[in-house]
Amino acid sequence: MAKSNKKEHIFGPLKFPDTSSKTTLETFAFNGDCMTCCILCDSSFMLPEQKDSLLMHMFKTHKFVIADVDNIACLKSYADYWRTRFAEKPLPYFCTTMLCDTDNGSGAKEEYFLLSDIVPEDKLLREGLQKKRLEWILDVQAKERETPISRSCIMCRLHFEGRRADYFTHLHEKHNLHLGSPENLVFTDKLLDAVENMMEKLQCIFCEGYFKERNILKEHMRKKQHKRINPNNKSYDRFYVVNYLEMGKNWQEVQDERDEPDVLDDRTDWSDWEEENVEPKIVCLFCDEGRSNFEDTLDHMSQSHGFQYKDICSSYNLNFYQQIKLVNYIRLQMYNLKCSYCDKAFGIKKELLVHMTEENHYKIPESAVWDQPEYYFPTYENDSFLCHLDDTQDEGNNLLDADLLPDLRQLVIP
C-alpha cells in the first residue's frame, strides 16, 4: 500500500446507523408519567398520580363513568381515542345512560353515562391496547435478557456481573431464594430493588413481619421457608409477565385455566412471526438515502444518480463475487470521499457528489481497479445492500464457481 493510503486505514468496523425505531405514543404512556386531558373538556391531569382525580372530575362534572377502568392498558390512548369520537357524535350514541337519584333528595333523576365494552368499538380498543402493552412488555423483557446485570447479591453481598438468568440461579441455588424463573420476570432491576428494600427494613418478604436484626430475619426466613414473595401482595404483580397476558386475569386465574392439548399445525407455525422495519435500511451506494426495499434503492440510484446497477451488472457480465467486490469498492471510495471513477479526492461529501454529477462519473472504472481480493470483505458491517445481490446468472453453472473448477478437475480425472 502506498503512503498516500495512510489516511485510508480504517481503525475499527464501519457501521450504518441503526434506523429501526419502535417507539410509539403508547410506549411513552406505558413507561412513565404523561399528561392527559379529560375526555369531555380541556382540564389536564398527570397520569398516573392524578388518575383518581381525573375519574372523580369526570364523574362529578360530566356525570361520566368508564367501566372497568383499571383493566385499561393505557388510559391516555383510550382517552385520546374517545375524545375524538365524542367530538363527532353525542354521548348517548356510545354510552349507556343510567338514571340515578340526585343528591339533594328532591326525587328528580339525573342522567349518568357509562362507557363500557358492550360497544364493540370499545371492546376492540381495549383489546388492542392490551395487546400493544403485552408486546411492549415482551420487548422490555427481551432487552433485559440481553443487557448484563451488575449488582451485589441481596443475601451474601457477593458482587455479581453477568447475565440476569445467572443472578437468579445464584439466588436460587446458593440462598434458596425463589423469586421466580427469570424468563417469567420483567423489570428485574426494580424487583430486586423492592426485595432488597424489604430486607433492609428488616421485613420478611413473605409474611411481612418486622424483625430486630438481619440475622434474626434470615433465620426466620430459613426456618419458616419464607424465602419467597408473598403471593397475595399485589404490588409484585407488575414484575411477572403472566399478569399482562389477558385483561383482568391475574396469575392465579391463568394458572387455574386448563392447558389445552397442542394442535400441531396451529402451535408450531413459524409464519406468524412478522416484523416490519427490523432489518436496517438498504443505503444508496453514493448518498445517505435509505430504503427498506432493494428495488426502491435501485430506483433511487437510477433517478438521483443516473446509476443503473442492474444494467451495469449485465453489461459487464458480473458474477456474484464480482458484484460483492464492486459494491465494497464503491463504499470505500465514498467513505474516503474519492470519486469512484477518477479517484479524485474531496473535502466534504457534497463537493464529491457535485463533481460526480457534473462530470457524469457515476460509472465504474475498469475491473482491475475494483476486482481485487481486498474487496471481498464488507466495508460496512451491516451493509444490507450485499444481502440482496442477485446471483441467478450463476444458476447455469450449478454451484461450481470458475475459481474452483481447476482443483475439482484434478480430483475427478485420475
Place this chain on the structure above:
Amino acid sequence: MADAGRGGFRGGFGTRGARGGLRGRGRGRGRGRGRGKEGEKEWFPVTKLGRLVRDGKIRSLEEIYLFSLPIKEYEIVDFFLGSALKDEVLKIMPVQKQTRAGQRTRFKAFVAIGDSNGHIGLGVKCSKEVATAIRGAIVLAKLSVVPVRRGYWGNKIGKPHTVPCKVTGKCGSVRVRLIPAPRGTGIVSAPVPKKLLQMAGIEDCYTSARGSTGTLGNFAKATYAAIAKTYAYLTPDLWRTQLLTRSPYQEFADFLAKKYVSTTVREA
C-alpha cells in the same frame, strides 16, 4: 399438608413443587427452579435408539445422522452434545385464539439451539407462561438438530470455515441462499440468519435473500433449511464409493431383543 414433613422438605424444592403444596408466584417459577436444583434426572429411554444411546452402543451423534434415524427423544441429543449446546430465544410473542369463552392469549416462544461447531436446531412452542414456552421450544429445537457441513472457499488450509457450496433453502415465500466466502469475511446477512449461522459454526458466508423477509419466522426456517442442505448436496469429493455398513438397529439387534431392566427401583 406441606408443613407436615418440614425436615424432609428442607432440601428439595423440586419435590415440594411436584406435590403442588406450596405455591410460589406462578407455577412456572416453582417448576423451573425445581428442575434445575435437582440436578440430573434419570432418563428412561422409550425408543430403541434411546436404549442404544443410553448404554453407550452408539459413539457419536454422527452415526445416527449417517443412517437418517429419526430422533424422538431430546435426551439423545443432550447425551452427545450436552453442555456445548447453547440456546437462544429469538422471539416471544403473544398469539390469540378465539374460543367459546372469548379470546385466549398465549405466549409463543421461538428458540434456536446450536453448539457453534456443526449442529443447529429450531423449535417453537406455545404456552400460557413464558418459561414453559421457552422450555418446550428448547426440547423441540433439540429434536430438530441437524449436522452442518463446512468447507473451504479457496485453499484447503486450516479448519473449514464456510459453506462447502452455494445452497438454497426456502420456507413460505422466502428464499435464502448461502454462498461461500473467503476466510475473514464474517457473516454478511440480516440479523436473524446471522445468529443462526453463528450458532451453526459457520464463520464466513455471504447471503442472498428474496421474498417477504419481514416474515422473520419463515426467514429463520429458510436459513435453517439452507444450512441443513449442506450435507444433502453431493460434492465431487464425496464421489468415492463407500462400503455399506449395518445400521445400529441391525448391529445391536440382540441387545435390543433383551428386555430393558432398570438398575434401580424408583417410585413412579
